Amino acid sequence: MVSVLTVLFLVVGFGLVFFWTPMDADQGFKQKIFYLHVPLAIVALAGFIAAGVEGYRHIRTGDARHDLNSYVFIHISVVFGVAVLVTGAIWAQASWGKWWVWEEPTLVSFLIVFLLYCTYYPFRYAIEDRDRQARYASVFAITAGVFVPLNFIAVRMAESVIHPRVFATAEGGLPPSMMWTFLVCFAGIALLWVTLVKLELVGKRVNGQMSRLRRSLGEESAPAPGTRRVSPQAEV
């Protein structure tokens, strides 16, 4: 159901982007990447914060499901993060003529956050005991979740503000057609995130069930060399 909605919103959203929204007076066609870049960034950051909340619930309750959620949230958000950095670089090249602009606080903050969350994997995989791994990963998710807003404050203070302010500008912000299109695209991207999270969770559940079946059939439960499983598994 969610996946159907995702396709619907994304198709309608990008249809609107190309056929309905007006051309940006200043940036022209290039500005349309805004409808992809900004929703991706907001959804990825919201996913990081949600992972922190799930991490908190995990260490409070000890329920492994919350750890699994936290892991999958971070995983999908990191994937979205790659897309944010790539679309951001393309937008920077299109509007400022450079692939990377250090004076641009939002993009730089996002890079720092992205680098931090990339360390989640090597950190998690370096802890062998499963319970401890889950607990420490949750502590990481909480610490990093708190770090996200703090980092944006510090980086914004350090730089002049040249990021295109599309929403609230002195001239009165977005015309309604752009606002509605943005909202549809935003809903589409958010639903895409939810779909991917669900897919990943189903995958984990299937894996968990498979290894349980294998064990009950008396097969060797140790994974083949080189395929040591490091991500958490759903207990069914």
Added chain:
Amino acid sequence: MSVGQAFDAWKALVGRDLLTEARTMRSLPAMVLFAVTTFVIFRYGLDRTQLSGSLAGGVLWTTLLFAAVLGINRLFVSEREEGGFDAFRLTPAPANVLLAAKVTSLFVYLVVLELIVVPIFALFFLPEFSSLLPLVAVLLLANLGFSLLGTVVSSMAVNSTARDLIVPLLLLPLVVPLMIAVTGASAPLFGPEGPGYERFGEWLMVAALYDGVFLLVGYAVFEFLLED
């Protein structure tokens, strides 16, 4: 456990740490040596014999951060290898006493490191020394941040199989906001025409906010890092 008893436990832990360090010299000499060598490398890397402004701040803070990483790496090694964690768990002291003690020990290490290394930095690179007095405020706020984050990260890394790798990997992105604040505050201090105080208070506030936030985070999560 009453506050007085917790305080006694804290005193015992800090005393143990400092005494061990004074006897074995496991961290501090390496940190100092590393910092001084790094200055020499910067002298040739940047090809400058005198530094001022943001360049001076950058060299000083980069060096201090990486020297701190060396100490942070070793912060919990004796707990891990010689059963200190188990011994601590046998006492009725709450986990946050260990957090407070380790933050204090690391803070003291960093102060000692800076007492030696910052004057050497000034002798090597600075034309005059009037910036050192206001720099103390920046150093103390930075030390608090490094100690808090360092203790949390070190206790996370010490039980992993790749301790030396995990500490810098986790710590460096986490301290970026603090580094922005302290370099922002110290760049005008090292100005070529004597110390300047442009946005000095503002940056100190950011550093203090950062320290406060991670003090709360450390307090909230540390007990879960100690469970076994």
